[in-house]
Amino acid sequence: MGIAHAKSNRQPSGIRRRWFLNSLSLVAGILAITVVALSLWSIAYYYSSVTTNLTKRVQTTAKFMNRFLNRSYEDFYLNAERITRDSADKDRLDLQIIDAYGRIMFSSSDLTSGLIPATSDVEDSLSGQSIAVFSGRNSLSDERVMSVSSPLYFTDGRIIGAVRCVTSLKIVERQIVVTILLVLAAASLVLSLVIISNRYFIRSILHPILRLNEAAREIAKGHYSIRIEKEFDDEIGELCDTINYMAGEINQAEKIKNDFISSVSHELRTPLTAIGGWSETLMAGGLLNMSEAMHGLEIINKEAGRLSQMVEELLSFSRIENGGLKLRVEPFDLCGELSDAIYIYSDILRRESIEMTYEEPDEPIIINGDKDRLKQVFINIIDNAAKYGREGGRIEIRARVEGAGAVVSVRDYGVGIPAEELPFVKDKFYKGSSKRKGTGIGLAVCDEIVKMHGGNLEILSRLGEGTTAVITLPLYVPPAPPSLESADKS
Secondary structure, three states, X not given: OEEOOOXXXXXXXXXXXXXXXXXXXXXXXXXXXXXXXXXXXXXXXXXXXXXXXXXXXXXXXXXXXXXXXXXXXXXXXXXXHHHHHOOOOOOOEEEEXXXXXXXXXXXXXXXXXXXXXXXXXXXXXXXXXXXXXXXXXXXXXXXXXXXXXXXXXXXXXXXXXXXXXXXXXXHHHXXXXXXXXXXXHHHHHHHHHHHHHHHHHHXXXXXXXXXXXXXXXXXXXXXXXXXXXXXXXXXXXXXXXXXXXXXXXXXXXXXXXXXXXXXXXXXXXXXXXXXXXXXXXXXXXXXXXXXXXXXXHHHHXXXXXXXXXXXXXXXXXXXXXXXXXXXXXXXXXXXXXXXXHHHHHHHHHHHOOOEEEEEOOOOOOEEEEOHHHHHHHHHHHHHHHHHHOHHHOEEEEEEEEEOOEEEEEEEEOOOXXXXXXXXXXXXXXXXXXXXXXXXXXXXXXXXXXXHXXXXXXXXXXEOOOEEEEEEEEEEOOOOOOOOHHHHHHO
């Protein structure tokens, strides 16, 4: 079962809102600064270009006019009229010759002689003896203009007038407006592309998140078979894989739990039925002889022992899962506890016609651990050998020292374990293809107890040849005696 689309109509607008506020506010701020900067630059550029052109024109004209003033005033007057009349760019600017009183003598735009321009550049040029620039509204034409004036000198150095160039700023300001509009259009286009790309990117993130959210809700409801379709090999795709894996693991754990409950229920029912049946028979007094009564009591005792072992396994498993299993560690002889476990099972194995041999070392094998828990391990391993190796009719148990470790091996000659099942035999609840009775947690508990002692439990088996359980535990290392120097100090 897969989820292709989210079933919930709720949109996580918070992520969308935060994304747009964070990303778009930054982009909009950068674009606004860019627009303002480019607008100011274009205004400065166009005005600077007009100022430069007008300044060069008045400088050239003033230099030319001053040559005639060095000859005679009459030459100056005639050439001034000719220059203004024959100006080649009179359609773009007005070339004027101003007298010493600030009145217009000649104009390329045929302004009436004698008019006084109401701009500051004329007065500044005549009084300051330098080039002056004015930008603003002209009272004569009632439009925004830019004018540049340069003084004219007579032979004795006196200022007798000025050359003035005037141009309308209408075209320049239109170009400035067009430039600013183009900049705004470009900024709007960039902003639109950012919004479109952000919406697509947000959609590509939000939709998978919605599907993940819906899948998590379904898993929380117990629908562990749900799987999410991965669209892209990115972080969200990896999260999809993780959730799918989690759902699979939960589904497997749920199946194992159900199988375990069913198995435990069955395992408990069998001995309880036997105990209850024989108890009722004995209480009713329906047995004909003492041997039959003893047989019934043996069955009750045997099944009670099975129940006790199962309960002990369940309690140990529960403590291990909850981290509550504590070890009472002390040095002890491993062979003594192993011998007790063997003695417990010797009579049972004899009745099952299973031959058991025990190879014990001459010297004690001292380890540091919890003797009760390790005896539980030995009993469980021997019980498994008796249960699954009954067909072989023989169990071999051996204890020895190898290097710095104590090794206990229990071998049966039963049917063995298939190679494909061998890696999983220590997993909790795993029973494999065997039809024998059991909860499937015995080896898992044994493995955890051995690991808590710093040891290792290894299961070796070959189908048709039997199984060997090898328990390796570290030997006890006595603490070093205090040195003479430490004793003196104390």
